[in-house]
Amino acid sequence: xxxxxxxxxxxxxxxxxxITTGMFQSKPLKAVxxxxxxxxxxETLGLVGESGCxxxxxxxTILHLYKPTAGxxxxxxxxxxxxxxxxxxxxxxxxxxxxxxxxxxxxMTVSDIIGEPLDIHKMYADxxxxxxxxxxxxxxxxxxxxxxxxxAHEFSGGQRQRIGIARALATSPEFVVCDEPVSALDxxxxxxxxxxxxxxxxxxxxxxxxxxHDLLVVRHIxxxxxxMYLGKMVELADAKEIYDHPLxxxxxxxxxxxxxxxxxxxxxxxxxxxxxxxPSPLNAPSGCPFRTxxxxxxxxxxxxxxxxxxxSPGHFVACHRVAEIN
Amino acid sequence: xxxxxxxxxxxxxTTPAGTVNAVNGVSFNLExxxxxxxxxxxxxxxxxxxxxxxxxxxxxxxxVSGSVKIDGQELVGAGEKVMKTVRGNKISIIFQDPxxxxxxxxxxxxxxxxxxxxxxxxxxxxxxDRAVEMLRLVNINEPHKRMKQYPYEFSGGMRQRIMIxxxxxxxxxxxxxxxxxxxxxxxxxxxxxxxMKSLQEELGMAIIMITHDLGVVAQMCDEVIVMYAGxxxxxxTADEIFYNPRHEYTKGLMHSIPTVNNDDEKLEPISGTPIxxxxxxxxxxxxxxxxxxxxxxxxxxxxxxxxxxxHAAACWMNVKEQMEQEEGGEEA
Ligand SMILES: Nc1ncnc2c1ncn2[C@@H]1O[C@H](COP(=O)(O)OP(=O)(O)OP(=O)(O)O)[C@@H](O)[C@H]1O
Ligand SMILES: Nc1ncnc2c1ncn2[C@@H]1O[C@H](COP(=O)(O)OP(=O)(O)O)[C@@H](O)[C@H]1O
Ligand code: SF4
Ligand code: SF4
Ligand SMILES: [Mg+2]
Ligand SMILES: [Mg+2]
Numbered sequence: 001x002x003x004x005x006x007x008x009x010x011x012x013x014x015x016x017x018x019i020t021t022g023m024f025q026s027k028p029l030k031a032v033x034x035x036x037x038x039x040x041x042x043e044t045l046g047l048v049g050e051s052g053c054x055x056x057x058x059x060x061t062i063l064h065l066y067k068p069t070a071g072x073x074x075x076x077x078x079x080x081x082x083x084x085x086x087x088x089x090x091x092x093x094x095x096x097x098x099x100x101x102x103x104x105x106x107x108m109t110v111s112d113i114i115g116e117p118l119d120i121h122k123m124y125a126d127x128x129x130x131x132x133x134x135x136x137x138x139x140x141x142x143x144x145x146x147x148x149x150x151x152a153h154e155f156s157g158g159q160r161q162r163i164g165i166a167r168a169l170a171t172s173p174e175f176v177v178c179d180e181p182v183s184a185l186d187x188x189x190x191x192x193x194x195x196x197x198x199x200x201x202x203x204x205x206x207x208x209x210x211x212x213h214d215l216l217v218v219r220h221i222x223x224x225x226x227x228m229y230l231g232k233m234v235e236l237a238d239a240k241e242i243y244d245h246p247l248x249x250x251x252x253x254x255x256x257x258x259x260x261x262x263x264x265x266x267x268x269x270x271x272x273x274x275x276x277x278x279p280s281p282l283n284a285p286s287g288c289p290f291r292t293x294x295x296x297x298x299x300x301x302x303x304x305x306x307x308x309x310x311x312s313p314g315h316f317v318a319c320h321r322v323a324e325i326n
Numbered sequence: 327x328x329x330x331x332x333x334x335x336x337x338x339x340t341t342p343a344g345t346v347n348a349v350n351g352v353s354f355n356l357e358x359x360x361x362x363x364x365x366x367x368x369x370x371x372x373x374x375x376x377x378x379x380x381x382x383x384x385x386x387x388x389x390v391s392g393s394v395k396i397d398g399q400e401l402v403g404a405g406e407k408v409m410k411t412v413r414g415n416k417i418s419i420i421f422q423d424p425x426x427x428x429x430x431x432x433x434x435x436x437x438x439x440x441x442x443x444x445x446x447x448x449x450x451x452x453x454x455d456r457a458v459e460m461l462r463l464v465n466i467n468e469p470h471k472r473m474k475q476y477p478y479e480f481s482g483g484m485r486q487r488i489m490i491x492x493x494x495x496x497x498x499x500x501x502x503x504x505x506x507x508x509x510x511x512x513x514x515x516x517x518x519x520x521x522m523k524s525l526q527e528e529l530g531m532a533i534i535m536i537t538h539d540l541g542v543v544a545q546m547c548d549e550v551i552v553m554y555a556g557x558x559x560x561x562x563t564a565d566e567i568f569y570n571p572r573h574e575y576t577k578g579l580m581h582s583i584p585t586v587n588n589d590d591e592k593l594e595p596i597s598g599t600p601i602x603x604x605x606x607x608x609x610x611x612x613x614x615x616x617x618x619x620x621x622x623x624x625x626x627x628x629x630x631x632x633x634x635x636x637h638a639a640a641c642w643m644n645v646k647e648q649m650e651q652e653e654g655g656e657e658a
Contacts, residue, residue: 050511051482156599186367187538191582191595198592215512216541220584220593240589257516259541261585263564266545273520274513275465277481 006038006074007207008062008175013071015054015061019282029281031057033231034071036308039175044201044208046222046239048215048254050278054231055211059177062209063093075175091121094168098180099160110155110163111148114138117170137166140203141196158189165196169204177209182217194221215258219243224314227251230281230289233308237315247317247326250290288320296325327398328355329532330379330500335392337371337378346603348374348387350556356500361526361533363543363564365579366553367600372536375553376502380419381409396499414445418493420486422505427489428477434461434488435473438495445496460491464521483514487521494525501526502534507542519546540583544568552576555601555611558630562637572639574619575612610642618643 013035016028032054039045047055060066062073064086073080080089094117105113114134117123124130135145141162152160161181168176178197182190194217200206212218218225219239226236227248235248246252253272260266276293279285288306291297300320308318319325337349349371356362364372377383379394381401394401396416401409421427429437438457442448448456454473461469464487477485486506493501503522507515523546526533535546543550543564550567552560552575560573571577581594598615607613610623620642628642 050513158599186600187540187579188367188582188596189600191593192597194584195593195595213511216584216586219586220589243586253513253516257512259512259515259519259539259545261540261544261568261580261583262587263544263568265586266541269545271516271520273516275517277483277514278511 005040007041007076008039008209009072009074010038010058010062011036011072011074013058013061013073014069015057015066016069021282027282030231030284031281032061033284035228035231035233036071037226037233037236039207039209040223042201042205042207043223044210044221046218046225047209047211047228048213048218048225049228051213052278052281053228054281055228056179058228059095059179059209059211063095063177064089065095091171092173093175093177094171094173096161096164096168096176096178096181099157099184106151106153109149109151110138110143113152113163114166114170117167121171123171133170137170140169140200141166142192156189157185158192161185161193162196165193165200169200172204174205175207175209177211179211180213181210183212183214190217197221215243215255216260227254230279230284232289232305232318233316234290234318235316236308241315247311247315247322248290248319249294249296249325288318296321329358329397330356331393331395332375332379333393333395335375335378335394336390337374337383337387338390339384339387341386344604347606348556348603349378351392352553352556352558354551354558354561356532356534358499358532359526359530360549361523361535361547363547363550364534364536364553365538365540365543365550367538369600369603370553371556372553373504374556376419376504376534376536380413380417380502381406382413382419414441414496414498416498417500417502418496418498419502419504420489420493420506422508428485428492430477433474433476434480438473438488438492441492442495456495457491460495461488463494463525464488464491465517466491483510483517486510486514486518490518490521490525494529494531497529498531500532500534502536504536505538506535508537508539515542522546540568540579552579555603555606557611557640559612559641560637560639561630562633562639566633566637570633570637572633572637572644573612573641574616574643576639578615610640620646 013032015032016030018026019029021027049055061068075089080086111134114137115130118130118133124133134148138145138148143162152163182193185193210218210221222239225239225242227234229250235242235251242251243255246255253274256272274293279292285292287302287304291301306318306320308316311317311322333353335349335352339346339348352375366372378389389402392402401412435457439453442453442456458469461472466472466484466487507518537543547564550564551558554575560576567576571580578596582596584593596615601611609625609627613619613623623642628640630638630640631644632638
């Protein structure tokens with residue numbers, strides 16, 4: 001049973017890594033711990049949270065680039081189970097990385113980089129069709145197709161990101177996970193790439209999971225935003241709603257910490273500055289993961305992990321005291 | 327007399343590909359107790375300006391000409407002996423990556439104490455106490471215990487705070503912060519910025535805040551310098567720069583960032599690619615990317631022009647507007 005408006009559904013997803021802690025001991029690092037959410041067809045879902053909270057791991061596990069420790073992933077109303085399901089799903093999904101260059105072979109030409117997914121999924125009849133597809137993809141992302149035989153290192157950061165996007169789009173995916181795709185770029189170039197993501201979404205009917213740490217960029221591009229903390233999802237709501245009226249104590253401090261590029265707003269802003277550092281995921285606190293830094297923590301917070309509950313239509317929060325503190 | 331006066335600073339690097347003129351005629355004043363922001367894209371000369379002031383350029387770099395005065399004392403040509411007393415005592419710097427400036431093989435306590443011994447007239451015991459006090463000041467819990475730990479035992483945000491403690495331990499008049507929070511999460515960034523601001527108010531020092539993040543500038547800075555291709559293209563109070571930008575590059579920058587007011591609008595990117603300092607155009611360095619470029623922009627570089635007493639820019643558009651106004655005035 002699944003809702004067809006949802007392109008991707010994640011149910012009780014867990015991704016644990018085994019970390020060696022002593023000569024004969026190891027311990028599970030719970031990078032993603034029991035996360036459930038859905039991504040609607042055609043939307044951009046932003047994913048934010050502190051470094052190490054599990055954003056990239058969610059992105060990779062959703063695409064089955066990591067085998068989930070537990071939980072289910074549904075694509076277009078169908079559970080991804082068999083090897084064949086995974087292969088088919090890989091063709092319909094793709095990932096864009098922060099710096100495509102470092103994840104690509106420096107000895108490959110742009111045309112080989114973009115063509116590789118086509119080769120893997122055997123998506124052309126002959127050489128001519130392959131080349132035609134590559135040039136069309138280059139045009140689509142605003143790269144000069146005369147440069148197809150150049151190497152990636154000959155391009156600027158913004159152009160490399162376009163190469164990465166062209167490669168991701170090669171198999172005509174429906175779902176794209178974008179992991180910090182503009183973080184490495186200069187402000188002026190960032191805007192070019194953000195606009196391109198927007199245009200490609202319209203042209204190709206794409207659905208995005210957009211991971212970034214710049215909250216204003218995420219707010220700009222996303223329809224909804226999910227906030228993670230220490231492997232858990234703590235809040236999920238409409239982008240403007242969560243930015244303007246965050247309900248979870250962690251989201252509140254996160255949103256208030258955003259440096260707004262407007263001196264008058266910035267001066268008036270009441271920041272909720274957190275003390276302390278994010279705990280190691282190897283020693284996550286019992287109960288609510290945020291309780292060691294939460295100004296509202298009480299005894300109950302140490303006992304049970306609050307569930308992600310819908311507190312108003314479309315607004316989900318995981319906090320025992322959400323009603324009292326808002 | 328301003329605390330820091332920089333005049334017509336030129337700094338160049340010798341490279342196999344040719345001479346890189348990284349800083350081309352930078353001038354500004356910094357008053358006591360003020361926060362000055364320097365913004366601009368990667369490679370625009372922000373760090374090189376800072377390193378020139380501190381005279382910590384890499385071996386292939388050299389101040390070609392210009393003047394840097396602190397409290398009226400000329401530093402260019404003053405020699406390494408003078409600079410040794412200036413660094414740490416009068417100016418300190420925090421780098422983007424604290425790992426490059428903390429020595430991984432010594433405890434944090436050792437490094438802090440050494441820096442204090444080097445720059446102040448304290449004995450060992452006093453230096454140790456001062457180090458502990460500084461750690462407390464930057465909100466490091468259990469400072470006595472922390473003194474015995476090595477840099478790798480701290481998180482990124484804590485290391486950055488230790489760097490701040492180190493830079494401030496000697497009570498400099500000027501703190502240069504080169505992208506101090508770029509590598510940090512927003513909540514940790516907010517912690518560090520609040521800390522810097524409160525220490526600045528408490529100790530009355532001046533800060534030069536180098537960043538590419540206009541949000542950080544809006545939050546922290548009284549005055550702003552916008553750099554492009556090694557030159558200052560615009561300079562003024564934060565309000566003037568944000569609400570009344572008068573250089574086409576600054577305007578482009580403001581339109582290309584998402585804010586809380588332009589959600590539903592398309593961002594307006596700056597076209598083209600960043601400048602190549604080895605192939606500088608003849609006229610305005612921004613002309614190849616400027617939508618408003620005129621003929622004169624390609625031929626000749628515009629000089630710095632006062633917009634009002636809080637604001638100056640080097641853009642021919644202002645000259646054009648002024649001429650149009652004067653013409654209009656004559657007709658009327
Ligand atoms: N392959 C792996 N083996 C062991 N631990 C891992 C692995 N990948 C990630 N982790 C750990 O899982 C946690 C979540 O990592 P993840 O990369 O998903 O974080 P993130 O939210 O993407 O952070 P950032 O913002 O820094 O990119 C971290 O503690 C990380 O160290
Ligand atoms: N040691 C060096 N050798 C050659 N060129 C350098 C050196 N250091 C900096 N540069 C060049 O000087 C210019 C300004 O650099 P920098 O001040 O670091 O820029 P940013 O504004 O990003 O801080 C850049 O073009 C950079 O490549
Ligand atoms: S559950 Fe408790 S500790 Fe967690 S966010 Fe809510 S109030 Fe804070
Ligand atoms: S001087 Fe001319 S080219 Fe330069 S920014 Fe102004 S209008 Fe554009
Ligand atoms: Mg990541
Ligand atoms: Mg720099």
